Amino acid sequence: MPKLKKELTLIDVFSVAVGAMISSGLFILPGIAYAQAGPAVIVSYFIAGLFAMTGMLSQAELVSAMPKAGGTYFYVTRSMGPAVGTVNGLITWFSLSLKSVFALVGMAAFVKLIVGINIHIIVFVLCAVFIIINLVGIKEAGRVQVVLVFFLLTALVFYIIRGIPAVKAANFEPFVKGGWRAIFSTAGFVFISYGGLLKVASIAEETKNPAYIAPRAMMFSMFSVGIIYFFVVFVATGVLGDKLALSASSLTPISDSAQVIMGRGGRIILDIAAVLAFISTANAGIMAASRYPLALSRDGLLGDFLSRVNKRFNTPHNAILFTGLLMMIVLLFKLKVLIEAASTVLILTYMFSCFSIIIMRESRIQNYKPRFCAPFYPFVQIIGILGFGFLLLEMGYEALFISIILIIGGFLVYWFYGRIRSNSEYALLHIIERITAKELTTNLLESELKEIIRERDEITKDRFDHIIESAAVLDIKDSLEVDELFKRIAGIVSKRLGLPYEDILSRLWGREKEGNTAITPTLAIPHIIIEGKHIFDIFLIRIKKGVYFSDSAENVHAVFVLVGTKDERNFHLRSLAAIAQIVQDADFDKRWQRARNENELKDLILLSERKR
Template identity: 35%
Template sequence: MTKDLERDLGLFAVIAISMGAMIGSGIFILPGVAMAEAGPAVILAFVIAAILVVPAALSIAELGTAMPEAGGDYVFIERGLGPSFGTIAGLGTWLMLMLKGSLALYGGMFYIDFVRELPTWDLAIPVLDATLPIPGVRALGITFAIIFIAINLIGVKQTGGIQSIMVVVMLVILGVFVAATIVQVDGANYDGFFDEGIDGILTATALVLVSYAGVTKVAAVAEEIENPGRNLPLGLAISLGVTAFLYALLVFVLVGVIEGDQLVGTEEPMAEATEILFGGVTVGGIPIGGFAVGAIVLAALLALVSTANAGILTASRYPLALSRDDLFLKKFEYIHPRFNTPTVAILTTGAIIIFIVATQNVDEIAKMAGAFQILVYILVCGALIAFRERDLEWYNPDFHTPGYPWVQLFGIVSGIFIITQMETREIVGSIAIVIFGFLWFKWYAEDNIDREGVAKGLARREAGKQFVQDTEEALQDDDRYEVLIPIRQDVTREQEDALIQMAAPIVSRRGGRIRVVRFDEVPDQVPLDTAAEDVSEADLEFEERTDELVRYLEVPVEVGEIVSHDTRHAVVNFAERTGADLILARQEATSRLGTLFGRDTDWIMDHAPCDVVFVQHEQRVTVEEIAIVTDRSPFNDPLKVELADAMAHVLDARVRFLYAVGEDEPDELVETIEDYHDELDDLVDVPVESTIIRTDDSVEGLSRELESADVVMLSTMTHRRLPDLVIEQRSDRLAAAIEQPVLLVHSKQSRRGTFLRPIVERVLFD
């Protein structure tokens, strides 16, 4: 059984990933350091650096739409220029990402140190200052590095939602900073704009190049992007344009509001500027300087800590990819059996980052990272030329770089020129990585591989995509009723069997089919293609047990497997692609606190393109009575009746409607409910009983009446976090009070309407 990789990154996620990787050291650390090289013309350095990145970004966009594979620039270079250049690119990118992560770790700690040195520190946190002194900047950086290494080792999941929120928070804080400070720009600060000459500007450009390293980071997850032909190039263009404009605007403000001697050389320019401008400002007698500095420090730490953690995560993928392609030591291919993370790659990456933080200065780290970055960008432009000029039949990108080949030639020539303008240390480092990569390939890898250039092994991904492709093609000519049963990795044979047993009569009655799909969720630290190629004993056991379970069924059953970083997105996307009519999934009982933090089932209910049924207490039983607890829901009740009728018709079972009214409710309400049950009865072909219970405790009264039922159907709706923390849904309380299998039914129609619908439904039907 092949595994498909789930595309669940949209345009906003592409922009968030790219901008989140760029908005960091470029504005929070480097302006002061770069101004020491270029003076006020440091603004031009940021603009020129952005222009130098454009050819590589356009090339990445085209290559990513032609080969939306996990791995990004390393894969493109290795496929286009051959494994020798791929080795150089993989090692160079690995080093560049480690340097960028080190820069974020080291530079971010200056902001903590800045807060500690403020005059208000002793007054604000006297106990912490007296008894728990903060260690030095390097020690802080190493401490955070160790924490992030541990996080990546155990595979704690990062989410696109958190990344997006962080980007929005940073943009808001930086936008407020610009709006509050741009009116205070002093033109005199720009006197002597070109005093440092073109050499100073070029040196500063090489220094700040690392600011834009994140623009192509998203290419490493190209295989996970929805509609890559549109979202990849558009996302790269938007993120690069917005970030370049933001950098230029912020540096313009920093130079204009701070005296040159105060800005030059400082490692925390944003905090320094905020303290100078707002340190003594009060509004209505309230000092706001501390709040302003705190907001800037928060934005800096969000950006830099996120960049550092992402640096370890992303960097560790490169030795893993090199190892899997037989270009590096095989021990880097090791995946921890429990945490499913590349342990050796993460530990090695983390150790090198710790060494860099402990021994190098900010400007040295930034310059060396920029040198390796430019080297990789030169190779990316060369790889695109190789693909274009070989006229390959399969090379059919959805996006074509405008200005080819002049844009790529400009990228190569300008990149070489910038490297020659760097200091001796960076030039030697760039030459050394090229020589080392070539010698390593000759000594270690050349005899292990028999491929060269663009013609090699792209077919390995095609088999992995076949399951969904076949499914979609089949559905074009087939409108049968589809039930999707998503199976998580921890589902047992008995639980899977119970779900299939419940789906079978529904499908049999309607003449449809069941799709049993296992959704494997892997940590962000592991590329999806790596996980898809790993066939474990659990995979084989799932396939074997599913084949055995469906032998006794008289309905068509198809089995597949999908690998993703986010199961809930994968389930919804698959249901939408295949035209599923019903998602039938198991659900564990969730505490109120769990509801507060958000449940995957709620997200699925809000986004699924079809009806959704969650099963609790699933077990294989003989079904003689199906009980439906009605609640006058105009959408869920008819769906419950429809499903119960299909099950009862095939299983030769009876259906019973139940409704609970208060002891003091008038008889007119009972008559209304009886009439309502009669209307529902008209939708059913099997025998139906109606029971109306008078009780002041509906959960207790209903659970007592449900003891004779074999299957219970309840309505459910999306949990609204805080409201459900205060008042738990009756369906949750009732499901917890009984032992029988419970089907929690949610009609797709119930999502329609205004934001008031959940409130109205809670009042009327709960």
Template identity: 30%
Template sequence: MDMTAVADDSQPVASESDLDRTVGLMGALTVGVGTMIGAGIFVFPGLAAGRAGPAASLSFAIGAVIALLVALPTAELATAMPKSGGGYYFVSRSLGALPGAIVGIGLGFGLVFASAFYLVGFGEYAISVLSEAGVLESTTVTIGPVTAAVLIGVVAGVGLTAMSILGTENAEALQNVVVGLLLAILAVFLSVSALDVLGIYGDTQRATGFAPKGYGPVLTTAALVFTSYLGFAQIATIAEDVAEPDRNLPLAMVGSVVLVGVLYVVTLLIAGSTFEPDTIGPMGETAIVEVARVYLGPVGAIGILIAGLLATLSSANASILSASRALYALSADDLIPPQAAQLSHRYGTPHFALTFAGGVTVLLVASGRTEVLAEVASFLHLVLYGFICVALLKLRHERPDWYTPSFECPGYPAVPVAGALASFALIYYMQPLSQLLGTVIGLVALGWYFLYPDEIALNGGST
């Protein structure tokens, strides 16, 4: 492995792909939307509206703006380097092998951690749907030493991994169907509840003013809920699978942030207008279910629970697929064992990388303790986003011959500078434990970078 390799004029970036480009614009868009449209609707509304009331919608709007400050530079880099690995590939080719290794290994960890968190959530939503429908008397069901929710998450993880191994088009087809159903359910819920809040239909449910606790909590809440936007970069991670990358990558990245941002803002306006902050805050993760119950009764509650089921499934599906592509890119650069870069002769997928990513995810799900891992995943993604913006600044300054993006980030250099500063600044507001674990993973990646080449030499040369 070339320990000092960086992209320069003599190192063009190949545009051809070893993987089959089977993912179209809709598939790429649903990867981004399906990964992001989770926490902002099914986890944070109670906490956010409890802090700021309807003004929490401004917090999500601020989060969307920050996400766009990173999505636009990412889109430019992706059209210049439409390769698997996304942020890892961009950073390693612009800033060098060492920063690339730290970011790439961190990205792999982050995606696996996030996948496990989503699958546990999928199991919990499945049990909640059965309980709300009267099939189960309690949401606490155990089967042997594990809960039924964890067991459902494990089965789902195995199924998603197997499906992706059998062809990326399978993962894309599932993502399109799941996200389509999810958006349809949310469209019905948001339309009915918005008409009610506005007094156009039904009994007006507006319970509070726009900012009952002032505008002070808006910024602190924005730092909290930004994790809801950690997903658009997954589109860049699977860039080598995307057809017509020059067109589809920018449209999918920017489009997914805008679409999800609008849904988040409308959802928080409705949730914050339905209950007083002191009432909705203690509801926690069930807040959006109770909001749906107000406007659509038990059917609405079940519908939102099904939407949560679909959201966690789509997030897990996209994250497992993205994690395998991050491993594939690391292996292609000799940073991890070569098996991860091997493709199935029959299906054209990185079957070893998918098996490893899915296998580790399933083991983490079986442990049942994934909450902290989710925030560590956010920490690692924010580090990645900051470095992506720095990578764009460096490449625009140097302009190597091979750097010919078909899409250019508007507002340069203000946009990438602001994106980098915002990404690194948000890390400051995270829990100390998450900051510590994220730093430890960075140090592990650093150690691996220096030790793994020595292991290759001891075993007879380069991989």
């Protein structure tokens, strides 16, 4: 399968998220939102941000464990299965594309003030330009994003500093005009403002050191944008008051307030900032949205042509073109429909993220190893799920209708296309397996997660890894004495290496008499030298109920047997050092005992941190 280049840095990813969030949600929505909630619109933005934070923490953990193209789709599929994953992937792709179109429509409102060209022509041309930028390469798109976001943040900070002294307290009275229900329904309406976080998850595969960078980029951008939103909407409300609602028709509320604060020059600065924001959102939108059909195609849930990567630019050209086509089609939709549809599916996506982290953790899959762990689990996720459900209900029947239609559409795509071609394993099956005591899974998900960790942590296989992968394993359920253990070890060594059974058994006892090979109360490493050249092997033994080695090692569960010739002495010592690093993990013994099969025992060793 073609791989995407890892070229995005922390500043690139931060810029993608910020550029995606600070756009239409800030430059257009405040006027429309004020018309619904009054001055309490600042509370609506704050509530939306709190709920977005619960989803962000869940996504940060998931993306640090599985940094793959398709972001939310990828980990929803691996946690809840391909049917739910298909629904999530398609609605997220739809949401990100809608948000990008929303930005282009916003930009058209400003362009209309300058030129007399038909708005739709301008929007189509701009859409085509950003499609080309993304086709050429994500590194180039990332550089454009950094420049745009720098100027955007500078302009907004300038607006806040100049605007706070002009705020009038009278413009916040009465504060709650439409009641608390209006505040919560408006929070759902403006939730699309926090959609940029999804874009970090979708481009994680193309990020350098994604397990470190992606979660931090999400948190930095979330807090930065939350502060910007609060103060910008606070200034706009405090300066314009009820006139802010009138700006809903012009779609330029922040620019209108900038003109009051700083005159014509201030308006021009904020107009430019708005256009930059819309450009950055459209750019980031195509970049992120196109990774969802790519991921769906990789899993056999959409056509193979969508997973093709351009050999020259290493970009998913068909997925980008397909996303651009969708954006051009939905350009014909009404603005309010765009906002409601985008916010609705975004809320659903965040809800899926909260469910996913609960399922991944409770499945106890050994190879689920996030670098960032969401705090206060599971309370944050439960609060998020309940909160997102409440927001959907408060948004009204139209939003629920849109949600149902999109979900049904996603299931139909899966049923008639993906179901026939996809054969994936998911974490929910592991939970059901544990509850019912029926074997429902193989090792597919564990193997896939193992390869993801290797790619994420840039693990290069060495000789020790190759030996462990092919090692013979003894998994003993009952307790036994050390003499019986040595007999069993001698049996598998003799069979594997073609050496005399009695000779192996004699060497094992000879080494044990020289010194106890149990190095901890739960771990022993018997190692013997044999005749010959260029022979070295490792045997893995787990004794569930333990074996007595000595008074200081009465219950040994893990036994690593090293067998080699004299000329392999140096590698013998390196293997001992590797094992020593692996077993230093405080949770090693617990995870060794919890492993369900031979593959999981090997994965525990292969994926442990050690110097290579």
